[in-house]
Amino acid sequence: MSTVQRPAGPVTASTPKPLHRRPTLVRKRDDDEGAPPSSPTKRARVTFDTDVEVRVMEEWEKAPALVQEEVRRAFAKRALGDSSDYDKLKDVYSTKRDQEEDLSSTTLKSYTIALTGDVSMLNKSNADLVHLVLQSEWLGRQDDYITVYVRLLANIVSAHSVFLGDAMSMLVSNLTAKPPSNRQLPHHPPVSRPTIYSRVHKTIQYLLHLIPAAGRVLSTILVKAFPHETDSMRAHVIFVQNLLKLAGYAPELRGEVLGLITERLVKIDVQVQVDLEDLAEDVGEGLVDRIPQVRPDLIIEEEDSGSSSEESDFDEDEGDTDAQRTKDIARNVEKMDALLDILFSHYDQVFRKTSSTQDHAGAIEILLSQFVTTILPTHRSRHTQFLLFHFAQQSPAHIDTFVGTCVQITFDKTSPAMVRQASAAYLASFVARGIHVPSDIVRDVFDYITSELERLRRDYEPNCRGPDLRRYSSFYVLSQALLYIFCFRWRDLESDLNDDFEHGDLVSTFGHQHQWNSGVKEALSSIVFSDLNPLKVCSPAIVTEFARIAHHLGIVYVYHILEKNKRVRLVRFAGNVYGQPNRETALSAKKDEDYQHLDEYFPFDPYHLPKSKRWIEGDYREWVGIPGLDDDKASESESDEEEAADSDVEQGTETDETG
Template sequence: MSVYSVKTGLSSILKAYSPAEREKAKNIAINKVRFEMPKRKGILDAVEAVNDHNNFQPLNEFVAFLRETEMSDLEFLNVMSDARKLINDLSPKFTNLVEALISVPWTKREVAAIQAYTEFYIDIMVGHNKYVEFGIPKLISLWIPDDADAALWPNGSPIENVKTELEAVHKLLDRVLTAIPMSFEVVWEAVENKFPYIKKPSHVIAGYLHSVLWLIEYKPIFTEFVIQLAFRKLVMLDVNAPRSEIEETDCEDEELEEENDKEIFEMDDCAKDEDMLPMKHPIAHTLDICMEKVYNFLDSRSPNLLQTTAEQKPQLNKFWKVLLSGFDTVILPSHNTHHVQFLLFYYCSFKNAIAEAFLASLWEKIKNPNVSAVIRQAAVGYIASFLARAKFVPLPVLKFYLKELCDWAHQYIQRCDQYRQNGSLKANIVFFSLCQAVFYVIAFRSRDLTAEKKSLLFLQSLQLSAIVTCNFNPLRVCLPAVATAFAGVTRAYQLAYCHAILERNARRKLATVYANDTATPEETLDTFFPFDPYLLKISEKKIADHYLQYQASEAEEASVVAAHRSPLHQRKRGDSEMCDDIDDFIVADKRQKTIELARSQERDAQFNYGLSPGFHM
């Protein structure tokens, strides 16, 4: 082996870089030397060479220098100052140069350098509209946090220095929009197209949403577009974080935490701030942070401000119409959302007039036969769940809509009896949904609706028995939990007797099953309760004070207790037979009472679901 080959071998072994990396380093070194000339001659000579001699070589070298070299603040300032002198010469044949100038990082530089970039950017956009289509998306892309910058965006909000950098970007965009009205559509498209993918890190999506909402502050004309865009993206997150997955993930982690807690002494067990714990489901965590951000945005638009002036009221009314339009367009038609609709719930809590306007909008859709059945059914679900769950809805408003719903049901029954309409679920989906809504609201709000004699008289005036016993038999398609809870309330207060109908429906179902070898599923409403309990941990505090949990009335509780106790054990010798009289609908025969109560016990066990609509203590 020659000395030369030995030296070469040893050299290759001792080198820290591979041959490919060594070649790359060599090219970088060559480029650095190569760019000394463009730096020295500058942009003025490069543009002059093109205009006077049609020589693009200096220009190409200068563009490469801009793209690959990190300039100092002084060099950056000189380049931007020289570029500004050439605004009129930078025609479309200099597109590569302009794109390179716009793309140079600038937000982290000193104030003078940022000012120089800003002035050049404005001048080039105004002087040559062609560059707007590239320049504005480049500006919008600065809204997107880097994947590795989570520490700079705690809970989706920027730290102070990042906020300062973003402020410069937004001020520049504001100036562009003011100077070039035609750029609004370009901004619109860029903001939507640049929105991060739903599986990006939480701080990336929430950070971008932060800037999207910021846009409204200096350009209110974008309000409707921003609200609908935010709703669409939140709906996308919401449907990709199903309630079942959130509950399953959190339950598994809670069990692990409980096992770990058993091994820790109490003195070493530090208190945890549960409100700030992230959701275990990654998309649910992203949704949680984004919802919190939009709630805070709604707080800034609160109509409950004590110093609301006459000039502000039209703006607040306009903003409410924008929110309602976004709800009608995006949220209402969406299937299986769990949390995004609470934005409307929260905004309605600010003022009773807004809650009433929301209910009136839903009711108009339900009554309108020209609206599709799917939307009408969804509106029924929203109005029922809102009346049931919203603490801030006054009792007179609750009674008003119960009266309206029942009157509509009675008119529908009379009209269909007259024309002998088909009684199938599909043909009468809105009617069946509305009946279940009535049953649900009465059962859920029974404590409020039975607190006074006046309220009981109101319930009697609804003629619930006529709805329950009509030929459509709405109880047969209701969710078992709703039907059972409603039956308990009506029995406790002698408003209607539903248990016999429930038993008959159950027997028909069994007859259908056993008449054939295969079990045929009973028709049941595909029900949606949009304001079911809120599962997101961080943003939940915004909803908790306005949200109503289910509480059965005292008479209903007594009725349930009586139904679950065997009369053979609860009666003693000498007791009056009236002790067994739960209500006037039950016959006096003791044997018949025993049979009915036993059936009631079996039925309640059969229909005792731990799922929505939330009839549990």
């Protein structure tokens, strides 16, 4: 009989096997094995180790490794002809996506990092993706994304220079009054416009430092992006302020940037003068006189208020053409005033906040360059040149530099005649109006001009048959400049006076108190009594004032010449028909006579822009009459009208056809 062996010891129940937990439960407990089981009614308190970095992961965020692989596959499949994943990649940066919440900032950052790693693929073949990246709304995001995006941008333009212009254009467009990336993004805090501008400037500065060719590309783009002259004051002010900030960290572009601003300012300046002349012609001087009062409250906001409304928007009555033209002119005046005030402030920082003579000389050099290349050749610039007028008077050396430049151009026979004539007007106007221009400069300029006039007189008089502006324009331009300087600075042409000389003695007419520097009286006499007859051709207003002052001071008497000139008509035939001269009528003769007089334009005439005029206070010499002289002005003008000649005596000129 077989027996069954039993195990030794007591019989015990078998140990039960542990239950296998579901994988999902395992994953939830991985981070904290010792955590108590969850209660269906109460959430357990969780404590965190302060030494461990904790980040809340949104359920729809993609892991960086997954995004990197997705980007790699998109480029690989596109190379094989399948663009489905590539199109999805483009959609990541599309600004037309309706559901912003579908893509978190963290995921977008992962895509941007992944593209940076595959920057070699962002070439011309994938230009559409690059353009979407450039056009994406990146400026309104958090700082960590800005850093990643700028790194991608730098890698793209470094590896593929073909996109450098597009990148710079995008950046410059965000320095305007309405930056494309100014929209507030969903789930993001608002970003102020100054912050946007600051981010753009930092990016441009980084690219300029990284890529040598970026400066040349940027310079061209700035020209194209500059607001049109018809754009609002606000558009101009914001863009110019950003340009000046750019010039601060890009010294290699400083001259070009300031030159661009000056060039556009001159266009506005000239347009205002043209519009004023047209308005005066059609409507009358009374309306022109009211132009400055159209907007008396010209206030330029220092900081952008964020308002979408334009400060220059006025209520317009389209039916009233004259009123509308007046408003348009007022807008341009306001715009010009604001821009000049900004430029005055910009240059003032150089002169006031730094003591470096090198910096001062550099600023004057830039202003002189703008004067020679832009302002001087432009007829009718009215206010822009006062930048140089003010800052040239900051030191005797700068005064000498500006005067020397004008003298050199005025007497340079290789320069165009119009430029030389304009330079003479600037020279005379600066010397006459600049309150800090010293007496020795006045005397030197007076001597330069009289010496040249004497040379021209000797050359022209032997063949002269009378006054002729066309043939002897150089002589008349310099003569008018000399008369203008004398009217303002005659005191500087006197020799030293006795200590007991009283200013009140100036009242006497032909007294012997006035002792003139050597050659002054002789030079004036030689010029005004010349056969070239400059008193007939020069501006009547300047000639009249010179005659009064010269007579009062006893230096030269010219009233008999003025009386004679009333009977002298400057004849110029307009043309001929079928070989016969056109018949001259009284109206055509009067019109022709006006054309034969020099323009009385002097570039530093009184400055009336309401905001920026404060900069030239203390630099500008206002007209001050001679005591006792102005009292007789009214009676003299009445006498002149009564003595008008009844007949004209023609004095032949070189342009007559009478042979």
